[in-house]
Amino acid sequence: MTYRQRTGRQRAIGLLFRLLGHLVVGLLRVRAIRLLLFAAALLFGLHSCSPPTLRIVTFNIRTFGIQTDRVRLRELLQAADADVIALQEIRDSQALGALAAELSSKASRSYRAVSSDCGGKQRLHLGFLYDTDRVRLDSVREFPELREDRGGSCFDGERAGFLGSFSSRGRFSVRRSKLHLLAVHFPAGAALGQAQSRQMFLQRALRILESLRQGGEDRLVLLGDLNTTGYRDDQHGERSAVHRQLVQSGMKPLTDELLCSAYWKPSPFSPYLPGKLDHVIASGVIEATEPPSVQGFCAALKCEQAQRIPSDFDAVSDHCPVVVTVR
Numbered sequence: 532m533t534y535r536q537r538t539g540r541q542r543a544i545g546l547l548f549r550l551l552g553h554l555v556v557g558l559l560r561v562r563a564i565r566l567l568l569f570a571a572a573l574l575f576g577l578h579s580c581s582p583p584t585l586r587i588v589t590f591n592i593r594t595f596g597i598q599t600d601r602v603r604l605r606e607l608l609q610a611a612d613a614d615v616i617a618l619q620e621i622r623d624s625q626a627l628g629a630l631a632a633e634l635s636s637k638a639s640r641s642y643r644a645v646s647s648d649c650g651g652k653q654r655l656h657l658g659f660l661y662d663t664d665r666v667r668l669d670s671v672r673e674f675p676e677l678r679e680d681r682g683g684s685c686f687d688g689e690r691a692g693f694l695g696s697f698s699s700r701g702r703f704s705v706r707r708s709k710l711h712l713l714a715v716h717f718p719a720g721a722a723l724g725q726a727q728s729r730q731m732f733l734q735r736a737l738r739i740l741e742s743l744r745q746g747g748e749d750r751l752v753l754l755g756d757l758n759t760t761g762y763r764d765d766q767h768g769e770r771s772a773v774h775r776q777l778v779q780s781g782m783k784p785l786t787d788e789l790l791c792s793a794y795w796k797p798s799p800f801s802p803y804l805p806g807k808l809d810h811v812i813a814s815g816v817i818e819a820t821e822p823p824s825v826q827g828f829c830a831a832l833k834c835e836q837a838q839r840i841p842s843d844f845d846a847v848s849d850h851c852p853v854v855v856t857v858r
Contacts, residue, residue: 586856615695671694719760729757750814763807791834
């Protein structure tokens with residue numbers, strides 16, 4: 532072999548080794564990137580194991596139907612910007628679906644509606660609006676007169692409880708989390724007997740949630756218009772009685788720091804007075820990630836008595852949307 536042939540061969544071998552070296556380095560880099568991506572995915576997956584946050588609203592929309600200012604109601608619900616909205620006093624259940632469509636067309640949401648069949652003797656139904664991009668409705672159950680055995684009267688007695696079971700998934704979460712929302716509407720009235728009747732209905736609602744807990748479910752919420760007329764001043768010991776029941780059942784109020792959720796006018800000559808009627812109550816594992824808020828004219832009036840009140844009171848409802856964000 533000549534010197535020129537030997538040198539060419541050495542150069543070829545050297546070039547081959549350099550190519551192999553670049554290839555090995557490239558593979559190592561790709562593997563390192565893959566390892567980094569895997570580690571990031573693992574860390575993110577661990578983080579996403581915690582339930583995603585959900586924005587929940589309860590709102591008594593006062594005999595919702597033909598007399599309701601639907602445009603203004605839609606504006607109030609759009610401002611609430613909730614993932615799930617529990618509604619009370621639905622007179623026209625069919626109109627609820629139209630409201631969901633109208634709301635979806637104006638907001639960056641995809642709402643659907645579901646309402647109870649039972650409405651009690653006053654034919655006032657309960658329902659949910661829910662954003663299908665944020666939650667999936669797994670099932671609904673009705674409890675006529677809030678009886679756990681579901682043996683109450685659907686149309687001749689008091690209003691039913693309406694249980695919606697939702698699965699939520701955050702935009703970047705890989706884990707679904709189930710949340711059970713029991714919407715209620717207790718009897719109204721300021722007399723002692725009426726306050727005691729509400730305590731009975733609260734006990735029934737908590738029993739329903741306890742049966743779910745015994746079945747292995749722990750993410751439980753009771754929400755709606757509890758009509759607790761004596762809650763602000765503890766008239767007839769109503770607030771104290773509510774708190775005793777919640778402590779005994781392992782539930783906690785998420786909206787206690789709110790000053791009001793509705794207004795009423797005792798007589799034609801009296802001012803409008805704030806009341807604390809609407810509540811969101813949750814099991815111990817559920818955490819509020821933001822302070823609760825009340826919207827609409829309750830926020831505008833800062834829960835103080837007023838001689839005049841915004842038109843929403845007559846056009847939509849004497850109640851205001853109550854908002855909580857939970858994890």
